[in-house]
Amino acid sequence: MTDGAFTYNGGRVDPGETADIRYSISETYLGDPVRVPITIVNGPYDGPTVFLSAAVHGDELNGIEVVREVAQDWPHDNLHGTLVCIPVVNVPGFIAQERYLPVYDRDLNRSFPGSDTSTSAKRMAHQLFTNFIEPCDYGVDFHTSTRGRSNMLHVRANMDDEDVAALARAFGSNVIIDSTGPEGTLRREASDAGAPTITVEMGEAHRFQRRFIDEALDGVASVLAQYGLHPADPVDWPGWRTTIESGEKTWLRADAGGIVETHYAHGDLVHEGDTVCTITNPFKSTRDEVSAPFTGLLVGLLENPVVYPGNPLCHLVELDEPTRRAYERDRNGTMPERPA
Numbered sequence: 001m002t003d004g005a006f007t008y009n010g011g012r013v014d015p016g017e018t019a020d021i022r023y024s025i026s027e028t029y030l031g032d033p034v035r036v037p038i039t040i041v042n043g044p045y046d047g048p049t050v051f052l053s054a055a056v057h058g059d060e061l062n063g064i065e066v067v068r069e070v071a072q073d074w075p076h077d078n079l080h081g082t083l084v085c086i087p088v089v090n091v092p093g094f095i096a097q098e099r100y101l102p103v104y105d106r107d108l109n110r111s112f113p114g115s116d117t118s119t120s121a122k123r124m125a126h127q128l129f130t131n132f133i134e135p136c137d138y139g140v141d142f143h144t145s146t147r148g149r150s151n152m153l154h155v156r157a158n159m160d161d162e163d164v165a166a167l168a169r170a171f172g173s174n175v176i177i178d179s180t181g182p183e184g185t186l187r188r189e190a191s192d193a194g195a196p197t198i199t200v201e202m203g204e205a206h207r208f209q210r211r212f213i214d215e216a217l218d219g220v221a222s223v224l225a226q227y228g229l230h231p232a233d234p235v236d237w238p239g240w241r242t243t244i245e246s247g248e249k250t251w252l253r254a255d256a257g258g259i260v261e262t263h264y265a266h267g268d269l270v271h272e273g274d275t276v277c278t279i280t281n282p283f284k285s286t287r288d289e290v291s292a293p294f295t296g297l298l299v300g301l302l303e304n305p306v307v308y309p310g311n312p313l314c315h316l317v318e319l320d321e322p323t324r325r326a327y328e329r330d331r332n333g334t335m336p337e338r339p340a
């Protein structure tokens with residue numbers, strides 16, 4: 001990319017050009033190409049290359065709309081750098097409206113960086129990774145909660161990696177969950193290959209949820225401001241922020257089977273001892289009341305209200321005292337100051 005062009009196997013996009021392409025990464029049982037839609041926006045000015053990807057899990061839709069709107073609806077006349085927008089990464093999963101590749105149920109998000117001599121999933125991953133991920137300087141990969149659950153918008157990032165941590169903060173979410181991520185995930189493998197990448201988790205599978213989409217678009221704008229792609233724009237400060245170490249997060253699980261009534265929404269603060277969920281039988285007798293073991297933020301919640309014993313009910317994370325006060329000021333409509 002010496003002359004500012006974005007090049008991939010079989011094509012190039014010059015500065016000031018935008019290209020909507022359908023890139024072949026595999027073949028179906030019918031011998032037809034499996035083509036991934038990708039928009040390359042190469043701005044008229046020099047700058048970093050950032051990828052935005054969604055639906056690596058084929059039924060996780062919110063991010064698709066985020067990536068499409070950035071690619072198609074935002075003005076890019078003043079873009080300093082290049083955007084690689086992949087709204088639907090897992091095309092076979094998307095067509096089937098399933099999380100995994102419907103080829104032996106493989107998780108595309110455990111298949112990166114891929115290989116051109118291995119399984120079908122790894123071959124697809126390899127095509128995408130070498131052509132469109134590795135050439136990037138940064139990346140944001142959008143997900144939702146698994147089917148039947150929902151979560152508030154949060155960032156997952158390896159906060160031990162300074163470049164990834166800076167990107168996570170630039171996105172401007174209230175909650176960052178610190179984890180390296182399993183091997184084979186797009187964010188971990190892209191980061192290891194030199195493109196610091198974060199995952200954004202938001203809402204439910206199978207939905208377009210406008211308020212999450214808008215929140216994520218603000219996050220993308222903030223990232224583009226931070227790295228100079230939109231140099232005149234401000235970087236977001238979300239008012240309060242908590243970074244959760246892996247291990248601190250807690251999924252509360254059901255101890256009884258039954259039908260679940262939840263008393264809070266994700267994003268709510270619950271106090272120690274508050275009843276978060278009630279599990280009842282078909283005759284509405286209470287089987288179990290699940291209370292918060294500590295005061296914290298409900299990051300994720302069950303949406304499909306039925307459980308076996310051991311099924312997860314909600315994802316509760318502890319907030320320290322200053323963060324809790326900032327959260328409460330934010331909820332009361334007085335935006336807290338950015339800490340010095």
Ligand SMILES: [Zn+2]
Nearest residue numbers: 057060143144
């Ligand atoms: Zn996912």
